Amino acid sequence: MTGPLRVWSLPWIFLYLRHEVLALPGRSVALLFVLFLLVLPLFTQDPYWLRVLTLTAIFALYAASWDLLSGYTGQVSLGHAFFFGLSGYVSAILGRELGLPPWLTVPLGASLAALAGVFVGLPSLRVRGPYLSLVTLAFPIIALGLIFVFPKITGGELGLSGLPRLGQSRLQEYYIVVFTFLLSTLFLWKLGGSRIGLFLHAIREGEVAVRMVGVNTVRYKLLAFGASAFFAGLAGGLHAHFLRVVGPDSLSVFNSIQPIVWSVFGGLATIYGPVAGTFLLFPLLEFLRVVEEVRMVAFAFLILLVMRFLPQGVVRGVLDRLEETCPRCKVRNAFTRRRCRACGVELRLPEKEVVA
Amino acid sequence: MFAAILVNGLVLSGIYGMLALGFALTYGVARILNLAHTAFYMVAAYALFFFLGWTGFAGAALLGVLVVLLLALAAYGLLLEPLREHEATVLIVTIALALLLQEVVLLLFGGHFRSVPALLPGYVEVLGVRVAQQALLALGFAAAVLLAAWALLKGTRLGLGIRAAAQDQEAAELVGISLSRAGYWAVGLGALLAALAGLAVAPMATLEPHMWNPPLLVVLAAVVLGGLGSLPGALSGALVLAFAEVLVVNLVPGGAFLRTAVALFIMVLVLVARPEGLFGVGFAEER
Numbered sequence: 001m002t003g004p005l006r007v008w009s010l011p012w013i014f015l016y017l018r019h020e021v022l023a024l025p026g027r028s029v030a031l032l033f034v035l036f037l038l039v040l041p042l043f044t045q046d047p048y049w050l051r052v053l054t055l056t057a058i059f060a061l062y063a064a065s066w067d068l069l070s071g072y073t074g075q076v077s078l079g080h081a082f083f084f085g086l087s088g089y090v091s092a093i094l095g096r097e098l099g100l101p102p103w104l105t106v107p108l109g110a111s112l113a114a115l116a117g118v119f120v121g122l123p124s125l126r127v128r129g130p131y132l133s134l135v136t137l138a139f140p141i142i143a144l145g146l147i148f149v150f151p152k153i154t155g156g157e158l159g160l161s162g163l164p165r166l167g168q169s170r171l172q173e174y175y176i177v178v179f180t181f182l183l184s185t186l187f188l189w190k191l192g193g194s195r196i197g198l199f200l201h202a203i204r205e206g207e208v209a210v211r212m213v214g215v216n217t218v219r220y221k222l223l224a225f226g227a228s229a230f231f232a233g234l235a236g237g238l239h240a241h242f243l244r245v246v247g248p249d250s251l252s253v254f255n256s257i258q259p260i261v262w263s264v265f266g267g268l269a270t271i272y273g274p275v276a277g278t279f280l281l282f283p284l285l286e287f288l289r290v291v292e293e294v295r296m297v298a299f300a301f302l303i304l305l306v307m308r309f310l311p312q313g314v315v316r317g318v319l320d321r322l323e324e325t326c327p328r329c330k331v332r333n334a335f336t337r338r339r340c341r342a343c344g345v346e347l348r349l350p351e352k353e354v355v356a
Numbered sequence: 357m358f359a360a361i362l363v364n365g366l367v368l369s370g371i372y373g374m375l376a377l378g379f380a381l382t383y384g385v386a387r388i389l390n391l392a393h394t395a396f397y398m399v400a401a402y403a404l405f406f407f408l409g410w411t412g413f414a415g416a417a418l419l420g421v422l423v424v425l426l427l428a429l430a431a432y433g434l435l436l437e438p439l440r441e442h443e444a445t446v447l448i449v450t451i452a453l454a455l456l457l458q459e460v461v462l463l464l465f466g467g468h469f470r471s472v473p474a475l476l477p478g479y480v481e482v483l484g485v486r487v488a489q490q491a492l493l494a495l496g497f498a499a500a501v502l503l504a505a506w507a508l509l510k511g512t513r514l515g516l517g518i519r520a521a522a523q524d525q526e527a528a529e530l531v532g533i534s535l536s537r538a539g540y541w542a543v544g545l546g547a548l549l550a551a552l553a554g555l556a557v558a559p560m561a562t563l564e565p566h567m568w569n570p571p572l573l574v575v576l577a578a579v580v581l582g583g584l585g586s587l588p589g590a591l592s593g594a595l596v597l598a599f600a601e602v603l604v605v606n607l608v609p610g611g612a613f614l615r616t617a618v619a620l621f622i623m624v625l626v627l628v629a630r631p632e633g634l635f636g637v638g639f640a641e642e643r
Contacts, residue, residue, distance in 0.1 A: 076444070123624065127631045130389060134580040135627055138620035141573065145617030253569065257451055264448040297463065300456035307449050308435055311442040 023341055025322040025334055030272065033279075037178050041171055050174050056282045057181040058239050059262070063274035064185050065231035066259035071269035072192055073224040074204025075124050079136035080232055080259055082120065082143060085251035087113040087233030088240035092160045093153065095241075102164050106237030110230050117229020121222045140251045147248055159247025166241045177238055184231055189271040191227070200224055201269070232259075265303060267313025276315045357606065359483035365602040367491045370498025371553050372594035375571060376578040377505060378549030380590035383579065384522030385535075385542030388436055388446055394568040394575060395454035396547050400424045400554030401563050402461050405472050413475055421551045427457075428547030432540065454568065462565040469562040494556040501552050502591070505545070509587065518542055522585050573616050574601070577623040583633030592634060597622065 006012060021027045037057070041050065062084060070076045091109035094100050100108075123135045147154040154160070167173040191197055199220045202210045211217050240246035249255065259274070266277025284302075288295040310317030323332045324347060326340035333341055340347055375397060382390045403420035410416070431453055439445050476489040509515035520528040521538040529535055561567065578597045582589025597619045604618045626634065 123628050127627050130584055131580055131627055131631060131633070134576055135624050137573070137576065138617075138624050141620050142617040145614040148613035253573070260444075261448055261451065264444045268444055294459075294463065296455060296459040300452045300459060303452040304435060304449060304456065307445050307452070308439070311439050311445045313445075 019341070023334060024332055026319050026332075034182065037182070041174060045171065047170050050170050052283055052286050054174050054177045054242060055239075056279055057177050058235050058242065059258070059282055060275045060278035061181045061184050061238075062232055062235035063259040063262040063266075063278045064188050064271050065228045065235065067263045067268060067271055067274045068188055068192065068200075068231070069224050069228035070260075071263060071274075072197060072200040072204065073221060075121075075221065075224065076130075076133045077136040077228075077256075078133045078260070079120070079138065079140045079256050080228075081251050081253070081255035082136070082140040083113040083117055083229040083232035084236035084239070084255060085140060085246070085248075086116055086143065087236040088246040088250050089147075089154060089160070091237040092163050092240055092246045095164055096160065102166055102237075102241045106234065106241065109237045110233035113233025113236065114226045114230035117225040117227075117232075118222050120229070121225030124221055124225065125218055137253075137256070140256060141253070144248055144251045147251070155247070157248060159245055159249075161245040163241050163244045163246065165244060166238065173242060177242065180234065180238065184234060185271060185275055188227075188231065192269075192271050196220065196223070204269075261303065265306065265314060267315040267317075270313075270315060273313050273315040277313070280314065359485045361599070361602050361606055363482055363485055363487050363491075364606075365599040367495045367498075368598035368602060369595045370495050370502070371557055372571070372574055372578055372598045373502055373591050374498055374549045374553040374556070375575045376582075376590040376594040377502065377587060378546035378553075379575050380579050380582070380585065380587055381518070381522070381542045381549070382546035384585040384587070385518055386432070386436070386539040387440065387443075387525075388432075388450065388543070389443075390546070391447065391450040391572065392431070392454035392457065393546065393550055394572040395457040396424050396428055396550040397554035397557070397571065398563075398565070398568040399427065399457055399461065400551035401472070401558040401561075401567070402465060402470075404555055404558045405465075405470055405563055408472060417555050420555060421548065424547050424551035424554070425544060428543055428550075429540065432543040436543075437536070437539065458565045458568065465563075465565070467565060469564050471562055472558040474559045488560070490559050494560060497552075497556050501549070505549065508545075514541065518545075519587070522587070570616060574598075574619055577619050581623045581626055581633055583635040586633070586635040589633055589635030 021031055037053070040053070062080070065083075066077060066080050069080075087106075087109035089109075090112050091102070091105040094105040094108060095102065120136055120139055124132050127135055148156060151157070165173065167176050192200070199210065199215055199217075202215070203217055203220060203224075207217055236250060239250070262277040262281055263274035264277070265281055266275065267273030281299075281303075285295070285299055288298055291298065306314060312320075322335050324335055325332055326343065326345060326347060328345045329340060329343040331340060331342040333347060338347060339345065375394060379390065379393045382388050382393065400420045400423075403423045404416050407416035407419045411419070435449050435453070436446055439449060474488070474490040476493050478489050479486045480489055480492065481487075482492070509519055517528070517533045517538055518541055520531070521533055521535055521542070525535060528538070574597050575594075578593035579590045580593070581596060582591070582593030600619055600622055601615045604615050605612055608614060608618075
């Protein structure tokens with residue numbers, strides 16, 4: 001790269017693509033994935049697959065939000081469905097009672113979920129580790145109990161149906177969801193890589209140490225709870241309006257467990273891991289409908305097998321085989337290269353020179 | 357009313373106590389938050405149902421316990437022990453295991469409700485309440501099992517080793533306790549207790565593949581309430597939550613919907629006041 005190149009000029013973008021994106025398998029796959037999501041409707045508008053992909057995108061956002069709180073910050077939440085379901089219910093009730101459109105009620109519901117997130121986070125100032133996980137587990141179940149006790153407002157067991165649609169057509173709904181998903185995960189990913197993300201990592205590794213160097217961990221923990229709950233709420237609102245029904249299922253323990261399964265399957269504390277996990281597992285579960293009888297058996301068995309042999313998650317497990325870090329300058333390289341693309345040092349020593 | 361609460365609360369406490377003690381053992385020694393714990397209890401109940409078609413009650417119960425023990429030890433040896441470093445992965449594996457067991461049972465037996473005939477049919481009057489004799493039998497059985505478990509843990513060298521491993525892993529290893537063997541013993545004992553609870557419940561409850569869900573939450577709450585790793589804590593947590601559940605169901609309108617919610621609410625309150633649970637020993641700061 002010689003000569004002054006204006007950042008964001010067209011030649012710069014090409015150079016960046018060639019040297020920073022296409023040079024690494026992981027980033028190439030990410031680029032292909034985004035392009036695939038954006039141009040898919042040009043090739044097929046099969047309502048079934050559009051529907052599956054829309055739901056997958058919603059759940060991927062949900063899983064990514066869980067990862068920010070539990071993967072990064074280490075505050076393992078077993079009750080994330082609380083934020084998902086709460087936002088869905090609030091959005092539905094606002095839409096029904098006041099007649100507000102979804103583009104207003106979904107962010108409102110998500111904001112309320114963020115408030116709830118800070119509230120749920122308050123015990124985290126006192127309670128730690130598995131104890132905290134169990135405290136978070138309690139909230140959706142308490143909410144579920146209340147929903148059954150007040151069926152007039154919440155619809156009880158049947159839930160609230162007939163919510164306004166997100167967009168006029170399936171295609172429009174698909175794009176609304178996909179753009180929300182891409183922008184939100186981009187934000188979460190950037191947040192994870194930022195200074196704030198560094199503090200969150202540090203809180204997971206050793207909270208006492210972080211406090212000792214003068215970081216206000218209370219603020220960062222509550223921030224993680226609030227931000228995570230906001231995006232979980234966003235996913236919950238989109239989910240409710242996409243299916244046009246919100247029911248007690250959205251608060252079930254199963255729905256709290258789902259993002260954990262996807263995130264751990266993909267790889268914790270990466271944001272892209274949970275996204276990959278969701279996009280692998282959710283369509284797979286749909287695909288397994290061809291063998292409806294043994295669908296869940298095959299699904300559970302597959303998770304057991306994969307986790308047994310890739311305990312760090314699929315993304316980490318695969319990327320560690322496709323890319324390697326340069327021992328001198330710590331830049332990542334594709335596994336096919338012999339010399340580091342940044343500093344030119346040999347990545348592997350020739351076999352014969354290794355002296356035992 | 358009071359007598360009904362007392363009797364039902366005691367029966368429920370016995371069942372939850374067996375489950376919670378097993379769960380606490382598994383967590384304390386092997387450090388596995390085993391979400392498949394109550395799935396073992398479900399499998400034991402179904403195994404009893406299945407083998408009753410072949411042999412008598414005692415034989416069927418024995419076979420059921422054996423099936424569960426084999427399952428649990430195989431799962432621990434093949435899946436959980438190699439992954440112990442990765443806490444989150446272990447959690448997922450136990451969830452997947454529970455799901456797998458549930459679905460296999462669903463495939464084998466179908467989704468409809470099944471029931472096991474009571475060993476002792478009929479009712480007796482206790483304190484002016486009509487109580488199924490089966491419930492009293494379950495209560496006695498639970499008491500006997502808990503006493504036996506207590507004697508094993510308190511009175512033998514094996515129990516001493518298990519308790520030591522639960523209290524402080526490093527110190528236990530320093531005095532020559534094999535953590536891996538203690539892990540197998542704890543998982544085995546935990547599964548055994550779960551299986552016995554399943555056998556005790558089977559003649560009183562309807563069997564269905566999802567029957568492991570509601571007790572799982574209560575057991576988690578009970579163990580945490582008492583303090584993770586503390587065995588008396590697990591038992592007292594089970595006692596508190598069982599009575600809370602029975603009280604809510606009997607006294608609050610619409611209480612059946614709120615039973616789990618109230619149990620968990622109590623847990624949250626206790627934890628906010630005492631972050632290590634009632635009998636916890638602050639081992640959050642594990643070395």
